Amino acid sequence: MSVENEMKRAAGKERPSSAWEISPPYGTKTVLVVIVVAIFMYFSGKNSEIDRMFYLLGEAAGNVVGLNESSQVVNGTQTIANAMFPLQFSEVTEVSRIENFDPEDLPMFARVETQEATTTVVDPATLAISKTVTERTVVYNPVGYLFHVVDKMIETIEIAIWATFFSIIISIPLAYYSSANYTPNRIVYGFARGIVSLFRAIPELISAMFLVLAFGFGPIAGILALAFHSAGFLGKFYAEDIENADKGPQEALRAVGVSKVKTLRYAVLPQVLPQYVAYNMYILDRNVRMATVIGIVGAGGIGQELKGRYDMFEYGHVATILVMIFITVFALDQIAGRIRSKLI
Amino acid sequence: MIRFDKISKSYPDGTTALRDISFEVPKGQFCVLLGHSGAGKSTILRLINGLVEPSDGDVSVDGTKIAPQTLQTVRRKVAMIHQEFNLSGRSSVATNVMTGALPDVPVLMSLLGWFPAAIRKKCCELVELVGLREEHLKRRASALSGGQQQRVGIARSLMLDPLVILADEPIASLDPSTSREVLGHLRKIARERDCTILCCLHQVELAKEFADRIVGIEGGRVVFDLVPKDVDDKTLRLIYKNYDDPAGEKTLMEANVDKALSPAIIPG
Ligand SMILES: Nc1ncnc2c1ncn2[C@@H]1O[C@H](COP(=O)(O)OP(=O)(O)O)[C@@H](O)[C@H]1O
Ligand SMILES: [Mg+2]
Numbered sequence: 001m002s003v004e005n006e007m008k009r010a011a012g013k014e015r016p017s018s019a020w021e022i023s024p025p026y027g028t029k030t031v032l033v034v035i036v037v038a039i040f041m042y043f044s045g046k047n048s049e050i051d052r053m054f055y056l057l058g059e060a061a062g063n064v065v066g067l068n069e070s071s072q073v074v075n076g077t078q079t080i081a082n083a084m085f086p087l088q089f090s091e092v093t094e095v096s097r098i099e100n101f102d103p104e105d106l107p108m109f110a111r112v113e114t115q116e117a118t119t120t121v122v123d124p125a126t127l128a129i130s131k132t133v134t135e136r137t138v139v140y141n142p143v144g145y146l147f148h149v150v151d152k153m154i155e156t157i158e159i160a161i162w163a164t165f166f167s168i169i170i171s172i173p174l175a176y177y178s179s180a181n182y183t184p185n186r187i188v189y190g191f192a193r194g195i196v197s198l199f200r201a202i203p204e205l206i207s208a209m210f211l212v213l214a215f216g217f218g219p220i221a222g223i224l225a226l227a228f229h230s231a232g233f234l235g236k237f238y239a240e241d242i243e244n245a246d247k248g249p250q251e252a253l254r255a256v257g258v259s260k261v262k263t264l265r266y267a268v269l270p271q272v273l274p275q276y277v278a279y280n281m282y283i284l285d286r287n288v289r290m291a292t293v294i295g296i297v298g299a300g301g302i303g304q305e306l307k308g309r310y311d312m313f314e315y316g317h318v319a320t321i322l323v324m325i326f327i328t329v330f331a332l333d334q335i336a337g338r339i340r341s342k343l344i
Numbered sequence: 345m346i347r348f349d350k351i352s353k354s355y356p357d358g359t360t361a362l363r364d365i366s367f368e369v370p371k372g373q374f375c376v377l378l379g380h381s382g383a384g385k386s387t388i389l390r391l392i393n394g395l396v397e398p399s400d401g402d403v404s405v406d407g408t409k410i411a412p413q414t415l416q417t418v419r420r421k422v423a424m425i426h427q428e429f430n431l432s433g434r435s436s437v438a439t440n441v442m443t444g445a446l447p448d449v450p451v452l453m454s455l456l457g458w459f460p461a462a463i464r465k466k467c468c469e470l471v472e473l474v475g476l477r478e479e480h481l482k483r484r485a486s487a488l489s490g491g492q493q494q495r496v497g498i499a500r501s502l503m504l505d506p507l508v509i510l511a512d513e514p515i516a517s518l519d520p521s522t523s524r525e526v527l528g529h530l531r532k533i534a535r536e537r538d539c540t541i542l543c544c545l546h547q548v549e550l551a552k553e554f555a556d557r558i559v560g561i562e563g564g565r566v567v568f569d570l571v572p573k574d575v576d577d578k579t580l581r582l583i584y585k586n587y588d589d590p591a592g593e594k595t596l597m598e599a600n601v602d603k604a605l606s607p608a609i610i611p612g
Pocket of ligand 2: 512
């Protein structure tokens with residue numbers, strides 16, 4: 001090819017630089033694309049109520065600076081915010097509901113109190129309304145609910161850790177068979193790729209819904225739903241890294257007749273390991289966040305508690321849960337960042 | 345030890361790399377292939393351990409003709425040293441050397457990163473043999489200098505006591521004095537173990553200094569096959585078109601630049 005170029009140049013067939021041109025970055029094609037995108041955005045925006053969104057946001061902004069009287073958004077937000085504070089930490093349990101109650105053996109910080117409860121009774125004969133004051137003994141635990149939430153959060157993190165562990169186990173063979181240079185044949189390759197895509201394609205929340213039907217309420221459904229979905233991600237990431245790994249070390253082992261599995265272990269794994277650890281950390285991080293959500297469909301963890309309290313309008317409890325989730329995700333992010341910087 | 349019988353090779357994309365090559369390398373010889381980039385040297389080497397299959401003709405090693413059924417047996421006897429060392433940079437020197445013996449390690453054991461005691465012992469001996477020290481064993485391969493890395497490559501190639509060592513431009517990424525050291529080491533070790541070496545080089549001077557025999561390759565053909573003292577400027581012009589570099593250190597890039605600048609070499 002270079003010889004051809006030289007011959008062309010030698011024969012003087014190339015144009016002088018004064019005749020060269022550099023085409024402008026935008027042309028009619030760009031304008032057309034912009035118009036098409038604009039039309040699409042107009043109709044899609046109507047569908048997705050983008051216009052109403054801006055109207056409501058404008059109204060809310062106007063209300064905040066005092067331009068108009070009422071705003072649906074501001075009112076709603078205020079109601080919720082008022083209901084959320086103060087955060088609910090305490091827990092009250094009636095003694096009569098506790099089996100084998102032993103006043104000497106209370107949980108930490110808890111104390112026994114007598115509370116007065118007023119019950120309104122309507123006499124069916126006279127229809128007279130009378131109020132009776134009953135006394136009941138309760139155990140008042142100022143941090144009881146907080147402890148309960150912490151407990152649920154730990155369960156959530158456990159779900160995430162198990163899910164990540166299983167997803168790693170599932171994705172190793174998937175990655176091996178779905179990387180073009182290690183798969184034994186095209187059929188296995190296609191099959192493995194298909195499974196990986198399928199896993200990724202099913203959202204956790206939806207698979208959790210069905211797994212709850214199969215395994216019942218609780219963490220099993222959550223763990224499986226998260227494990228399969230993240231195995232889809234890990235399988236794809238690992239396979240891509242295996243395919244892109246430096247070929248030199250692999251060829252050196254192939255040249256002396258080392259088998260594929262051993263080549264992968266010694267010529268690919270050391271190369272991709274830091275990246276591999278980073279993926280796993282990311283998946284763990286993601287699984288913790290997702291594990292807080294899947295409880296909403298009954299698949300265990302803090303989401304189940306959140307959904308219960310939300311449905312009963314107990315926003316003080318909801319607020320405690322939300323704060324807990326924020327703290328956990330933030331702390332995990334910090335820890336993950338530190339581990340990552342140590343490993344790479 | 346190595347026999348090429350009327351070998352031709354065309355790559356799937358239509359490039360003809362070798363045309364009807366026949367030659368033999370006897371046991372224990374240090375044979376250097378000389379030729380500019382693209383002449384077909386790497387293809388010759390890679391035919392010997394089956395990384396490339398011939399389009400026509402036969403290659404045999406130690407009396408065994410290379411075929412799919414015999415490939416594993418042949419590969420066990422043939423080691424290779426690479427231009428870019430091809431070490432696993434993040435692994436330790438010891439692990440890199442021991443991977444040379446991987447065909448002999450049971451699969452499960454190797455997956456756990458465990459090597460039999462005999463292999464570990466041999467690794468230590470070889471690391472010492474190539475002139476590295478105990479402290480290097482634990483170090484990451486990428487933390488070593490180029491010359492040291494190539495020594496690791498040599499140690500790795502010796503793990504299975506090969507009959508043949510193929511060296512594809514083993515010193516192309518090294519500076520001249522390190523090059524001389526590495527080649528010296530390679531030749532000494534080969535002599536002691538009666539290894540046959542087939543080595544591609546660019547440096548004419550080094551080839552003359554270390555080789556028992558120099559084979560000139562150009563356009564996929566053998567253009568000369570001489571003992572080093574018979575290689576003169578005239579023969580060298582057969583492989584480097586306008587060879588006039590008495591120092592013999594002309595690099596491939598300079599050779600190409602010459603080629604591009606000189607209208608005399610345009611065919612036709
Ligand atoms: N895998 C390949 N596919 C197609 N052509 C190749 C391949 N490897 C080498 N070639 C071509 O074969 C010829 C000889 O290459 P090679 O043996 O690598 O030469 P050398 O090692 O002497 O530089 C060159 O023209 C090169 O472009
Ligand atoms: Mg080459």
